[in-house]
Amino acid sequence: MTAVGRNVTRKDGAAKTSGAARYIDDLTFPGMLHGMTVRSTVPCGRIRRIHRRFVEEHFTIVGAGDIPGRNVIALIEDDQPCLAQFVVLHMAEPILLIAHESRDALLAAHVEIEYDRDEPVFDPLASTTVLKSLGIAKGDAEAAMASADVIVEGEYRTGHQEHVYIENNGVIAVPENGGVTIYGSLQCPFYVQKAMRVLLALPDEKIRIVQTETGGGFGGKEEYPSILAGHAALLALKSGRPVKMIYDRTEDMIATTKRHPSICRHRTGVMKDGRIVAMDIEVVLDGGAYVTLSPVVLSRGAIHAAGPYRCENTRIAGRAMMTNTPPNGAFRGFGAPQTQFAMEVHMDRIAETLGLDPVRFREMNALRPGDTTSTGQLMDDDCSALEVLKRAVERSGFEEKRKTYAGTNKGIGIALFYHGSGFTGSGEVHLASKASLELTASGVRILVGSTEIGQGTRTMHAQIVADALGIPYEQVDVAQPDTHAVPDSGPTVASRTCMVVGRILERCAEEMRERIGSSAPGDYFREHGPVLITKEYEKPTDVTWDDATYRGDAYATFGWGCDVVEIEMDPDSYEVRPIRVTAVQDIGKAIHPLLVAGQIEGGTAQGIGWALLEQVVMRDGVMANAQLTNYIIPTTLDTPRMDVVIVENPSRHGPYGAKGVGEMPIDGPAPAVVNAIRMLGLDVRDIPAIPERMMEAACASR
Amino acid sequence: MRFTLNGAERDITAQPMSRLLDVLREEFGLTGAKEGCGEGECGACTVLVNGDPVCACLVPVAQIADTSVETIEGLGGTHRLQRGFAAHGGAQCGICTPGMIMAAVALSENPTLEEIRHGLAGNLCRCTGYEAIYRSILLADEPA
Numbered sequence: 001m002t003a004v005g006r007n008v009t010r011k012d013g014a015a016k017t018s019g020a021a022r023y024i025d026d027l028t029f030p031g032m033l034h035g036m037t038v039r040s041t042v043p044c045g046r047i048r049r050i051h052r053r054f055v056e057e058h059f060t061i062v063g064a065g066d067i068p069g070r071n072v073i074a075l076i077e078d079d080q081p082c083l084a085q086f087v088v089l090h091m092a093e094p095i096l097l098i099a100h101e102s103r104d105a106l107l108a109a110h111v112e113i114e115y116d117r118d119e120p121v122f123d124p125l126a127s128t129t130v131l132k133s134l135g136i137a138k139g140d141a142e143a144a145m146a147s148a149d150v151i152v153e154g155e156y157r158t159g160h161q162e163h164v165y166i167e168n169n170g171v172i173a174v175p176e177n178g179g180v181t182i183y184g185s186l187q188c189p190f191y192v193q194k195a196m197r198v199l200l201a202l203p204d205e206k207i208r209i210v211q212t213e214t215g216g217g218f219g220g221k222e223e224y225p226s227i228l229a230g231h232a233a234l235l236a237l238k239s240g241r242p243v244k245m246i247y248d249r250t251e252d253m254i255a256t257t258k259r260h261p262s263i264c265r266h267r268t269g270v271m272k273d274g275r276i277v278a279m280d281i282e283v284v285l286d287g288g289a290y291v292t293l294s295p296v297v298l299s300r301g302a303i304h305a306a307g308p309y310r311c312e313n314t315r316i317a318g319r320a321m322m323t324n325t326p327p328n329g330a331f332r333g334f335g336a337p338q339t340q341f342a343m344e345v346h347m348d349r350i351a352e353t354l355g356l357d358p359v360r361f362r363e364m365n366a367l368r369p370g371d372t373t374s375t376g377q378l379m380d381d382d383c384s385a386l387e388v389l390k391r392a393v394e395r396s397g398f399e400e401k402r403k404t405y406a407g408t409n410k411g412i413g414i415a416l417f418y419h420g421s422g423f424t425g426s427g428e429v430h431l432a433s434k435a436s437l438e439l440t441a442s443g444v445r446i447l448v449g450s451t452e453i454g455q456g457t458r459t460m461h462a463q464i465v466a467d468a469l470g471i472p473y474e475q476v477d478v479a480q481p482d483t484h485a486v487p488d489s490g491p492t493v494a495s496r497t498c499m500v501v502g503r504i505l506e507r508c509a510e511e512m513r514e515r516i517g518s519s520a521p522g523d524y525f526r527e528h529g530p531v532l533i534t535k536e537y538e539k540p541t542d543v544t545w546d547d548a549t550y551r552g553d554a555y556a557t558f559g560w561g562c563d564v565v566e567i568e569m570d571p572d573s574y575e576v577r578p579i580r581v582t583a584v585q586d587i588g589k590a591i592h593p594l595l596v597a598g599q600i601e602g603g604t605a606q607g608i609g610w611a612l613l614e615q616v617v618m619r620d621g622v623m624a625n626a627q628l629t630n631y632i633i634p635t636t637l638d639t640p641r642m643d644v645v646i647v648e649n650p651s652r653h654g655p656y657g658a659k660g661v662g663e664m665p666i667d668g669p670a671p672a673v674v675n676a677i678r679m680l681g682l683d684v685r686d687i688p689a690i691p692e693r694m695m696e697a698a699c700a701s702r
Numbered sequence: 703m704r705f706t707l708n709g710a711e712r713d714i715t716a717q718p719m720s721r722l723l724d725v726l727r728e729e730f731g732l733t734g735a736k737e738g739c740g741e742g743e744c745g746a747c748t749v750l751v752n753g754d755p756v757c758a759c760l761v762p763v764a765q766i767a768d769t770s771v772e773t774i775e776g777l778g779g780t781h782r783l784q785r786g787f788a789a790h791g792g793a794q795c796g797i798c799t800p801g802m803i804m805a806a807v808a809l810s811e812n813p814t815l816e817e818i819r820h821g822l823a824g825n826l827c828r829c830t831g832y833e834a835i836y837r838s839i840l841l842a843d844e845p846a
Binding site: 007009010012013014015016017018019020021022023025026163164165166167168213214215216217218248249453454455456594595597598601602603604605606627628629633634635636637639641642644 | 727732733734735736737738739740741743744746773774775777778779784785787788789790791792793794795796797798799800803818819820822823824825826827828829830831832833834835846
């Protein structure tokens with residue numbers, strides 16, 4: 001029986017349900033110390049003096065001067081120090097590291113730091129430091145705007161969002177073999193290795209990164225673990241002992257990355273019949289204090305800013321601005337949820353201005369095969385905007401409910417969206433990802449750097465290999481990601497693990513089958529010994545992209561989605577409760593339908609939380625509500641029932657037609673929620689739509 | 703101090719104000735209960751004390767004297783809910799799973815959806831949106 005398309009048993013199901021699965025905080029090593037980070041308490045300033053107010057005997061202390069290599073976290077730009085030495089640019093910036101055998105002794109070690117404070121900048125629109133800017137141009141937006149019947153303008157804002165993986169960030173660094181082995185909760189072991197190479201001035205053979213079972217990531221363990229790993233490694237190398245560093249929830253919330261807040265401004269030229277003829281879009285992201293991943297978040301955000309719509313004249317200008325807050329970073333969707341929130345709320349406002357039905361208006365302008373996106377990418381036959389729209393409208397009873405909810409405290413809203421699969425532009429070419437497959441006595445083993453963070457990587461990869469090789473799923477084993485044992489398959493991000501890495505594995509399996517003929521893998525192994533096949537990413541010849549002009553195929557393909565959200569507002573408290581979500585999403589091929597539904601349901605719930613509940617309160621440049629008591633994510637009682645429909649319109653780029661699924665589900669819920677609120681006569685353009693903001697909108701509408 | 707842990711009588715000497723969670727994880731090596739927040743909000747450390755679900759991060763160990771404590775390890779790995787969570791997608795990243803299963807064990811027999819939603823309201827999951835968890839409990843005895 002084939003494995004692809006079936007709900008085979010998760011490879012990690014038994015370990016995770018029995019309590020046997022070992023996460024980083026479940027591990028200890030002989031002689032292990034605990035590490036702690038001393039952080040800045042001003043948002044911007046110069047360090048004048050550091051007072052260590054504790055007896056230093058039996059403590060290991062590390063400052064910037066102890067760094068053997070360069071004091072940077074190597075990622076895109078080398079601007080972020082591992083430990084601040086003279087200047088601090090944000091609150092909770094790491095300055096000093098301390099380790100001790102006893103956690104109690106560590107907590108009692110008091111350090112006082114004197115600063116000369118400088119004036120911080122918190123408003124990205126007031127900032128004069130541009131971390132990255134870019135422009136996308138198609139046709140002549142200005143001329144087309146002048147020819148439009150109506151121009152609709154609007155500004156839309158989204159706030160920070162905290163990942164709230166239930167397992168906080170944590171690592172253990174173990175000094176061994178003249179170098180260091182780092183075990184940790186992380187998404188991208190090779191990112192950590194790259195950063196350690198620079199920080200520790202060690203060759204790769206002395207830096208080993210091992211991913212332990214990881215309790216959620218959502219982008220929050222993409223780039224941040226490189227900082228934490230660096231801290232633990234410095235303490236371990238100085239003390240000569242293993243060092244464990246596990247953040248508690250408050251430290252994780254104040255110090256680690258969040259979703260970039262955004263401000264999007266739209267000017268759209270439309271004809272009276274509803275045709276969009278010109279779009280002028282400005283995207284501003286709050287990058288925080290250092291560059292980190294902001295350039296690529298901005299890039300994906302800007303490319304998705306015009307939504308899944310046809311428009312011959314489009315201008316998109318994006319910039320990521322520096323502010324004196326902890327750097328914002330990767331979070332599921334990577335800029336696209338922010339810009340598509342703005343686009344989809346704006347679409348409803350245009351429809352309202354023209355007196356058009358929001359579904360008809362979207363239908364008229366949605367991308368179809370043969371159309372081009374803002375970067376000029378030609379839509380292939382797997383462009384499903386119209387299909388997901390139609391099915392979501394029918395399935396949810398949208399038209400009928402719009403009538404029955406009118407004049408009540410209930411509302412129904414819709415959002416149409418798309419999401420590029422894999423790295424943006426030439427990203428996949430630069431990554432040059434590799435995957436390997438080796439024979440074992442009982443079948444084959446997958447060797448990839450891709451990490452299992454809950455989404456089902458192990459299971460899905462094993463299904464692809466099993467079918468491509470024609471062996472039972474149970475005979476496919478998956479190695480633990482360990483930089484000394486697996487090839488660099490690129491980071492586990494960007495909805496690329498199935499489509500891109502899965503495709504490389506499929507090619508490995510096909511070649512393995514050629515090598516071993518009709519033999520069973522185990523038999524071949526016993527007769528002929530080990531066989532290892534390694535393959536590298538191959539760029540499809542008809543996918544072209546120009547980094548300089550932002551023209552071409554931004555992604556090999558896109559997934560397509562349409563969400564319908566029904567809400568009810570309490571007229572006394574202005575609290576909005578989501579009642580039901582219908583999520584229709586084309587992901588090419590569901591390798592494992594249950595895992596795919598899990599991605600859609602989980603991403604949708606995060607999107608609902610972002611829309612209605614999750615408010616990061618920043619005070620003096622740091623999160624003031626850094627606890628689960630007052631940063632609220634959806635519980636069972638806050639999460640609506642979800643009706644998920646998986647559409648399979650295959651792409652020729654992915655294994656068995658699969659496209660990306662991980663990120664797309666978070667693109668749609670927030671604008672659909674706000675469009676449902678609009679039905680109640682409330683013009684909300686900022687999220688989260690907490691009761692205070694709802695009341696402001698109500699007062700403004702009087 | 704004596705108490706029953708997963709069916710066996712145990713005797714320990716611990717600081718009375720030590721958190722039950724630390725005692726379970728560090729003294730007994732039972733690392734199934736996880737710390738997600740340390741303040742009783744996330745439920746990842748849920749264990750049963752005399753059959754009731756509690757957050758082990760909030761319980762001083764002195765309070766469990768002469769009680770019966772059950773952790774995920776006590777279910778043995780083949781409990782119908784453990785099989786249900788593995789089969790129906792209730793476990794994704796798995797970090798909330800032990801606590802979630804223990805909270806589900808404390809539900810009434812054949813719970814309704816509404817009973818499940820109320821019974822699990824103290825357990826946060828960031829991966830599933832809870833739908834797969836409902837399926838795991840409602841369809842525990844059925845194949846995926």
